[in-house]
Amino acid sequence: MDLISENLPALFAGFRLTLQLAVYSGVLALALGLLLAAMRVSPLRPLSLFSAAYVELLRNTPLTLVFFFMYFVAPQFGVPAFSFLWVAVIALSLYTAAFVSEALRSGINSVGVGQAEAARAIGLTFGQTLSQVILPQAVRSVIPPLINVLIALTKNTSVAAGFGLVELIGVGRRLSTANAGDPWVWVGVAVFYLLITIPAGLLAGVVERKVAFAR
Amino acid sequence: MAHDLDEPTAEPGRGPLTTPLVVLTKVNKHFGALHVLQDIDLTVHRGEVVVVIGPSGSGKSTLCRAINRLETIDSGTITLDGVPLPAEGKALARLRADVGMVFQSFNLFAHKTVLENVMLGPVKAKGVKRAEAKERAVELLERVGVANQAAKLPAQLSGGQQQRVAIARALAMKPKVMLFDEPTSALDPEMINEVLDVMTDLAREGMTMVVVTHEMGFARRAAHRVVFMDAGQIVEEADPETFFTNPRSDRAKDFLSKILTH
Ligand SMILES: Nc1ncnc2c1ncn2[C@@H]1O[C@H](COP(=O)(O)OP(=O)(O)OP(=O)(O)O)[C@@H](O)[C@H]1O
Ligand SMILES: [Mg+2]
Numbered sequence: 001m002d003l004i005s006e007n008l009p010a011l012f013a014g015f016r017l018t019l020q021l022a023v024y025s026g027v028l029a030l031a032l033g034l035l036l037a038a039m040r041v042s043p044l045r046p047l048s049l050f051s052a053a054y055v056e057l058l059r060n061t062p063l064t065l066v067f068f069f070m071y072f073v074a075p076q077f078g079v080p081a082f083s084f085l086w087v088a089v090i091a092l093s094l095y096t097a098a099f100v101s102e103a104l105r106s107g108i109n110s111v112g113v114g115q116a117e118a119a120r121a122i123g124l125t126f127g128q129t130l131s132q133v134i135l136p137q138a139v140r141s142v143i144p145p146l147i148n149v150l151i152a153l154t155k156n157t158s159v160a161a162g163f164g165l166v167e168l169i170g171v172g173r174r175l176s177t178a179n180a181g182d183p184w185v186w187v188g189v190a191v192f193y194l195l196i197t198i199p200a201g202l203l204a205g206v207v208e209r210k211v212a213f214a215r
Numbered sequence: 216m217a218h219d220l221d222e223p224t225a226e227p228g229r230g231p232l233t234t235p236l237v238v239l240t241k242v243n244k245h246f247g248a249l250h251v252l253q254d255i256d257l258t259v260h261r262g263e264v265v266v267v268i269g270p271s272g273s274g275k276s277t278l279c280r281a282i283n284r285l286e287t288i289d290s291g292t293i294t295l296d297g298v299p300l301p302a303e304g305k306a307l308a309r310l311r312a313d314v315g316m317v318f319q320s321f322n323l324f325a326h327k328t329v330l331e332n333v334m335l336g337p338v339k340a341k342g343v344k345r346a347e348a349k350e351r352a353v354e355l356l357e358r359v360g361v362a363n364q365a366a367k368l369p370a371q372l373s374g375g376q377q378q379r380v381a382i383a384r385a386l387a388m389k390p391k392v393m394l395f396d397e398p399t400s401a402l403d404p405e406m407i408n409e410v411l412d413v414m415t416d417l418a419r420e421g422m423t424m425v426v427v428t429h430e431m432g433f434a435r436r437a438a439h440r441v442v443f444m445d446a447g448q449i450v451e452e453a454d455p456e457t458f459f460t461n462p463r464s465d466r467a468k469d470f471l472s473k474i475l476t477h
Contacts, residue, residue, distance in 0.1 A: 043303055117285055118322035118381075122336035122388055123312025125305060132339060137326050 004188040007175055014171030015192045020085070021157040021167060022196060025092035026150050032093060033100025038130060040105055051101065058098035063159050067091045071163055088160040092153060099149045107142030108134055140208060147204035151197045168192055232260035232439060235297075236423050237282060237392055242291035244277060251277045252288065253447040259392065264424045266434040266455070269444035270470055275427040278444070279396045282425065283314040296391060312340050315385030315393040319401050321377040323369035323384070329356065330365040333384045340388070348387070355383040359413050375406030379413055392423040399430060429474055431459060443467045 004011070039051040058066070070091040082090070111134050119129040161169035172189040179185060237259040244252035251274040259265050267275050280286040282293060284300050284307060293300050295314065301307045323332050333352035337343040343351075356362040359379035361372070369377055378398055385393060395414065399407040411433045418424055418437035428434065434441055434455045441458040443451040445466045451458070462468050 112322075114318060114320055114322035115324060118316075118318065118324065118384075120285065120308070121283060121311055121314070121316040121318075122384065123308050123310075123340035124336070125308045125340075128339050132335060133324055133326075137324075 003175070003179060003182055003184045007185075007188070010171050010175065011168070011188055011192060014166060014168040014189075015195070017085075017165060017167040017170075018154070018157050018192070019196060021088055021092060021160060021165075022150075022154045024089045025096060025157070026153055028089065028093035029096035029100050029149075029153065030146075032097035033104060036097060036101035037104035037108065038127075040101065041108055041130075042126060055098045055101050058095055059102070061095075063091070063095050063156055064162070066095045067159055067163055070094075084160075084164050088157075088163060088165055092156060092160075096149060096153045096156070099152070100146065103142055103145040103149055104138065106145070107138035110141045111137045143208050144204055147200055151200050154193065154196050154200070232263045234261040235259075236261045236263075236295065237425070238292075238294045239278075239282075240292045240294075242281065242288050242293060244274075244281060244286065244288045251447050252281065255291070255449060257442065257449065259423060259425060261391075261423055262421045263440065264418045264422075264426065264438045265440050265442055266438040267425065267427045267442045267444060268429060268434070268470075269450075273444040274447045275444055276396050279316075279394045279425060279427055282392075282394055283311050283316055285316075308340065312336065312388045313391045315388060315390035317378070317381050317385055317393065317395045317398045319397040321369070321374070321381045321401070323377055323380055325369055328366055328368055329361065329372070329380050332369065332380060333387050336384065336388045352383070352387060355386050356380070359383045360409070373406060374402045375409045378402065378406075378410045382410075382413055382417075386417075392425065393417065395424065395426040395428065397427050397429075399428065431455075431474075435459065443470070445470070 036051045036054060039047040042048055070087050115133055115137065116129055119133040124132060157167060158169040160167055161173065168189050172185050175185045176182065235258045239255050239257040242252050242255040255278065267278065269275055277286055281288050295310060301310055324335065327335065330349065330352055333355055334348040337348040337351065338345055353362060353365065356365055359382055361376050361379050364372055364376060372380065399410050402410065411430060415433065415437045438455045441453055441455050442449055443458065451462065451464045451467050459471065462471055
């Protein structure tokens with residue numbers, strides 16, 4: 001126990017980095033995932049094929065491999081070397097966007113086709129149909145799976161520890177080595193993860209109730 | 216109430232039907248191996264009310280949906296007011312604004328109030344100011360007799376009320392033609408007439424209408440022409456009286472004997 005309080009500053013630093021990774025990647029993944037989902041349901045076949053291929057590829061690739069690719073392979077193709085943080089953020093975003101897209105797509109599919117047809121029939125464009133009619137109705141069924149994706153993202157940030165970033169797991173490793181493998185280190189690390197993931201779960205419940213509507 | 220029409224007909228409701236508005240020429244459509252529309256030729260004139268009738272699976276819905284391109288066609292042409300249906304994008308959206316559609320299952324936007332349902336099209340697709348769109352929406356809701364439900368969500372309304380809202384929603388776009396695909400088939404019997412009455416009024420005011428329905432009373436009262444479809448073909452066309460009392464084809468006779476006996 002003392003070990004945790006003695007090392008709070010280090011744990012906080014790791015926590016900050018983990019939070020940064022999660023928030024930056026979360027925002028980017030949501031934006032990219034929304035774009036992918038819109039492409040997937042668009043009437044333009046090349047777009048929907050691209051989106052489908054992207055999602056299948058990324059969903060079926062280990063995250064570590066995406067990190068390897070971003071760190072070691074992409075620079076060889078002229079992709080500029082960003083800071084470690086941003087390379088990790090991009091890897092996490094590209095990977096998570098595939099899951100965001102799938103969550104959004106199943107939400108979109110849960111809204112009956114009649115809704116989209118009625119929207120198109122009154123002259124709304126594809127974008128308006130999506131933003132005015134489909135997404136507002138999909139939101140409710142999409143929030144819980146989307147939060148799950150973000151919780152998984154938070155946990156996935158730990159992969160960055162293997163790539164030189166001293167986030168929570170990185171801090172845990174250092175403290176563990178310095179303190180002869182004291183298990184309390186990992187209890188401390190776990191608590192900090194829960195500090196992110198439990199409120200996220202609670203938020204899911206609140207938002208879900210807020211946007212509820214009668215069908 | 217002629218304000219609901221884009222252009223007046225010579226004599227609302229029963230004027231001479233001389234201006235082609237919707238023209239289908241040699242339209243073909245397949246669903247896989249199934250040939251759902253076979254060389255369909257059909258002209259609907261401005262101010263004309265055409266009732267489409269026929270057995271289940273004969274292609275009536277597909278025909279309706281092809282007219283506002285909710286269904287693509289394989290060959291042939293469809294023109295609206297002389298203009299061929301655009302393929303995709305903004306031009307198609309604009310065309311659809313000119314074609315009102317009423318579905319069997321109402322399809323009101325479940326997350327929006329009745330009033331918002333009617334306002335959405337004018338505001339988003341036509342850029343009408345909200346205040347103006349609201350005023351007109353209230354007017355239309357009054358006209359179809361559901362103005363007192365304006366603040367409710369669709370799920371809180373009866374089927375008949377929902378379908379009348381759906382008609383108001385389509386009218387809000389000031390369409391050139393209205394398509395109805397079995398608008399009363401999903402309704403409890405006691406609600407059918409409130410919807411048919413609204414449709415009959417529309418027909419009297421000179422709205423151009425294509426109506427898929429088995430309601431013979433409505434066809435007799437409001438239609439200029441009945442089109443009988445079977446197995447993807449237009450088998451017979453006639454004025455309602457002639458069609459119902461003296462059908463020419465065996466297929467129409469057979470069909471009528473079935474719907475008359477139940
Ligand atoms: N999206 C689709 N994919 C494949 N087949 C379809 C599709 N839509 C309709 N069909 C088939 O095409 C045929 C014609 O369908 P359509 O809905 O136009 O008939 P209908 O005359 O409206 O029948 P009903 O009176 O039952 O509404 C039917 O056999 C139907 O099963
Ligand atoms: Mg049908």
